[in-house]
Amino acid sequence: MSATRTLPIPAHKPSLLTSLKIYREFIRIGFVNILAFRLRYYTGIITYLINVTVYYFIWRAVFANATGSIAGFSLPQILTYVSVGWILRSFYWNTIDQEMAYEVIDGKIAMDFIKPVSVQWMWLARAMGESAFRLILLTAPTAIVVALLFPVLPPASKLNFALFLVAAVGSFFIMGALNFIIGTCAIPLTSILALIRAKFWLIELLSGLLIPLNFFPRSLQIVSSLLPFEHIAYTPLQIYLGRLSTTESLKLLGLEYFWVVALILLGHLWWIRATRKITIHGG
Amino acid sequence: MPDTPLISVSALSKHYRGFKRREGILGGIANLFHREYHTVKAVENVNFEIGRGEMVGYIGPNGAGKSTTIKMLTGILVPTSGEILSNGFVPWRQRAAYVKTIGVVFGQRTQLWWDIATIESFRLLRRIYDVSQRDFDERMELFNQVLGLTELLPVPVRKLSLGQRMRCDLAAALLHNPPILFLDEPTIGLDVVAKDHIRQFLRAINQRYKTTVLLTTHDLDDIEELCRRIMIIDRGIVLYDGPLARLKEQFLRTKQIKFILRDGDQSARLAAFERNLPSLAPNGDSGAATLHLERLDEMTCRLRFDRARVSSSDLIRQILAAVEVRDFVIEDEPIEEIIKRIYSGEAAMTPSLVSEVLETERSSAPR
Numbered sequence: 001m002s003a004t005r006t007l008p009i010p011a012h013k014p015s016l017l018t019s020l021k022i023y024r025e026f027i028r029i030g031f032v033n034i035l036a037f038r039l040r041y042y043t044g045i046i047t048y049l050i051n052v053t054v055y056y057f058i059w060r061a062v063f064a065n066a067t068g069s070i071a072g073f074s075l076p077q078i079l080t081y082v083s084v085g086w087i088l089r090s091f092y093w094n095t096i097d098q099e100m101a102y103e104v105i106d107g108k109i110a111m112d113f114i115k116p117v118s119v120q121w122m123w124l125a126r127a128m129g130e131s132a133f134r135l136i137l138l139t140a141p142t143a144i145v146v147a148l149l150f151p152v153l154p155p156a157s158k159l160n161f162a163l164f165l166v167a168a169v170g171s172f173f174i175m176g177a178l179n180f181i182i183g184t185c186a187i188p189l190t191s192i193l194a195l196i197r198a199k200f201w202l203i204e205l206l207s208g209l210l211i212p213l214n215f216f217p218r219s220l221q222i223v224s225s226l227l228p229f230e231h232i233a234y235t236p237l238q239i240y241l242g243r244l245s246t247t248e249s250l251k252l253l254g255l256e257y258f259w260v261v262a263l264i265l266l267g268h269l270w271w272i273r274a275t276r277k278i279t280i281h282g283g
Numbered sequence: 284m285p286d287t288p289l290i291s292v293s294a295l296s297k298h299y300r301g302f303k304r305r306e307g308i309l310g311g312i313a314n315l316f317h318r319e320y321h322t323v324k325a326v327e328n329v330n331f332e333i334g335r336g337e338m339v340g341y342i343g344p345n346g347a348g349k350s351t352t353i354k355m356l357t358g359i360l361v362p363t364s365g366e367i368l369s370n371g372f373v374p375w376r377q378r379a380a381y382v383k384t385i386g387v388v389f390g391q392r393t394q395l396w397w398d399i400a401t402i403e404s405f406r407l408l409r410r411i412y413d414v415s416q417r418d419f420d421e422r423m424e425l426f427n428q429v430l431g432l433t434e435l436l437p438v439p440v441r442k443l444s445l446g447q448r449m450r451c452d453l454a455a456a457l458l459h460n461p462p463i464l465f466l467d468e469p470t471i472g473l474d475v476v477a478k479d480h481i482r483q484f485l486r487a488i489n490q491r492y493k494t495t496v497l498l499t500t501h502d503l504d505d506i507e508e509l510c511r512r513i514m515i516i517d518r519g520i521v522l523y524d525g526p527l528a529r530l531k532e533q534f535l536r537t538k539q540i541k542f543i544l545r546d547g548d549q550s551a552r553l554a555a556f557e558r559n560l561p562s563l564a565p566n567g568d569s570g571a572a573t574l575h576l577e578r579l580d581e582m583t584c585r586l587r588f589d590r591a592r593v594s595s596s597d598l599i600r601q602i603l604a605a606v607e608v609r610d611f612v613i614e615d616e617p618i619e620e621i622i623k624r625i626y627s628g629e630a631a632m633t634p635s636l637v638s639e640v641l642e643t644e645r646s647s648a649p650r
Contacts, residue, residue: 029403
C-alpha cells in the first residue's frame with residue numbers, strides 16, 4: 001500500500017451531553033412508539049388486573065386454613081406483596097429480547113449497525129421510553145384500580161418507599177440488561193423462542209413474583225441469593241413491606257446495582273462477541 | 284501527485300459456514316446430532332478502488348455477493364480476510380465513528396421507525412448524527428424539492444408505499460451529508476416514475492455535494508442513467524471492472540427477437556429460413572456467430588443477432604417473408620445472460636485488458 005492515505009472527513013466524537021441528548025431522543029421514540037399500539041395498552045391494564053385477582057384469590061385460599069402467618073407473611077402482607085409485585089412488573093417489564101429476535105430473523109438488525117450509537121444503549125433507551133410510558137399510563141392506573149379493589153397496605157415508611165423506588169429502577173435495568181443478553185443470542189442462534197420462554201418462567205419464579213423466595217427450601221434460597229433475578233421483584237417488595245432493616249435494605253440495594261452494572265457489562269461483551277460472526281438474513 | 288482513492292478494497296473475502304440439512308424426519312433427527320458443514324464463499328478475493336465523487340454500479344445476479352460486499356463496506360459484516368479502507372476508516376473496527384461519515388440505503392428494508400410518523404425518525408436521526416437545526420432545515424428543504432416529502436412527513440412509515448418509503452429512506456441516509464453513499468438495490472420493486480425520481484435525486488446529490496456513490500442493482504437502466512463505471516460480480520468474484528461504455532460495446536452486442544408463429548405447422552418453412560440465415564449475415568462473417576436461431580417451443584422461436592452487424596428491421600422483414608408470425612418481441616440480452624457468458628469464458632476479458640480498462644477509467648474518472 002502507498003504511504004498516502006485519504007484524509008478522513010472528520011467525524012468528531014460527540015460530547016457526553018450530545019450522547020445523552022441522542023439517547024433521550026431514543027427514549028422519546030420508545031414512548032411515542034408504544035402510543036401507536038392502543039389495543040395492546042388497553043389489554044395490558046386488563047391483563048395485570050386479572051393477574052392480581054387470580055393471585056389474590058390463590059393466596060386467600062392458601063391462608064384460609066392457616067392461623068397467623070406462613071413463612072413470616074401475614075395474609076394482608078402477602079396480598080400486598082402480590083398486588084404491589086404485579087404493579088411493579090407493569091413498570092419494569094419490556095420485550096427487548098423478542099424485538100431483537102424479530103429484527104434478527106427479519107434482517108432489520110443490520111440497520112442498527114449503521115447508526116453511530118451503542119446498540120445496547122439504544123435498546124435500553126428505547127425500553128426506558130417504553131417504561132416511562134408504562135409508568136404513567138399503565139402502572140399508575142393499575143395501581144389505583146388495584147388499591148381500590150384490594151386491601152393493599154401502604155409502604156412501611158417514607159424511607160422504605162423511597163428505597164423501594166430506587167430498587168424498582170434497578171429492576172428495570174436488570175430486566176433490560178438481561179433481555180438484551182437474551183436478544184443478542186438471536187444473532188448466533190437465530191431462533192430463540194425457547195430461550196425466551198425459559199427465561200420468562202425462570203424470572204417469574206426466581207424473581208419471587210409468584211411466590212416470595214422465603215417460601216422456597218433453604219438451599220434454593222442460597223442459590224437464588226447468588227443470582228441477579230431476586231432483585232427484580234423480591235428485593236423491592238421486601239423493602240416496600242419493611243421486612244428488612246435499613247442496613248439490610250441498603251446492602252441489598254448495593255448488591256442489586258452491582259448486578260445492574262455487571263449485566264450491562266456482560267451484555268456489552270456478549271454483543272461484541274456475537275456480532276463478530278454475524279450473518280445477516282436476506283442477502 | 285495522483286489522487287488517493289476514497290475507498291480501497293484489497294483481497295477481500297467472506298466465507299460462511301453453512302450446514303447441509305438432511306431431508307425427511309430421520310434426516311431432521313440426524314441433523315440434531317451431527318451436522319455436515321461446508322464453506323460458502325460469498326465473496327472471494329475482491330479488489331477495487333473508488334475515487335471521490337465517483338458513481339459506481341455494482342451488479343451481478345442474485346446471491347453473487349453484492350450485498351455481502353456492501354455489508355462489509357458498511358461495517359455490518361467482518362470480512363474473513365482482506366482489507367478495506369474507506370474514508371480513512373476500517374469499517375468494522377471503527378464502526379461508530381465510521382458510520383457517521385456514510386449513508387446507507389438497503390432497498391429491501393428501512394432504517395426509519397415503522398410505527399411512528401416519518402418526521403419523528405428524521406428528528407431522531409438529526410440528533411444521532413448531530414446535525415444543526417439550520418443544516419437540518421436547509422437539507423430537508425432541498426430533499427423536499429426533489430423528493431416531495433412534505434405530505435409524507437406526518438404519516439407513519441408502515442403506511443407509506445414502497446416508492447414513498449424509498450424517498451424517505453434516501454433523505455434519511457443523506458441527512459448528515461455523508462461523503463459516501465452505499466445503496467443496495469435502491470430501485471427494487473419501484474415503478475418507472477419512482478425510479479426516475481430516485482435517479483434524478485442521486486444525480487443531483489452527486490453533482491452538488493460530490494457524494495461518492497456505490498450502488499448495487501439488478502436494473503441495468505440504473506447503471507445506464509447513473510454510473511460511468513460498472514463492476515460485475517458473480518459467485519463472489521469480480522468479473523469486470525471498467526467503464527459502462529466499454530462493457531456495452533463488447534458484451535451487449537447481442538439483441539434477440541422472439542417471434543411466435545401463427546400455427547405450429549411451419550417446420551419446413553422455418554428450416555428453410557434457418558438454412559438461409561448465413562446469407563443474411565454481412566459478408567465475410569460466419570453466420571453462426573452473428574445469427575443464431577433457437578426453437579423455444581413449438582410456436583416460439585428466438586433469434587439472437589449482433590446488432591452492430593445486422594439491422595433488426597432487415598431481420599423482421601426476412602422473418603415475415605419466410606413464416607407467418609403472430610407476435611414479435613425485440614429485447615436486449617438480459618444482464619444475467621451477459622454475466623453468464625462472461626463467466627463461462629465465452630466473453631472473457633484477459634487480465635491485461637482488465638487492467639487496461641481500469642487504467643482508462645481511472646484517468647477519466649471525475650475528480
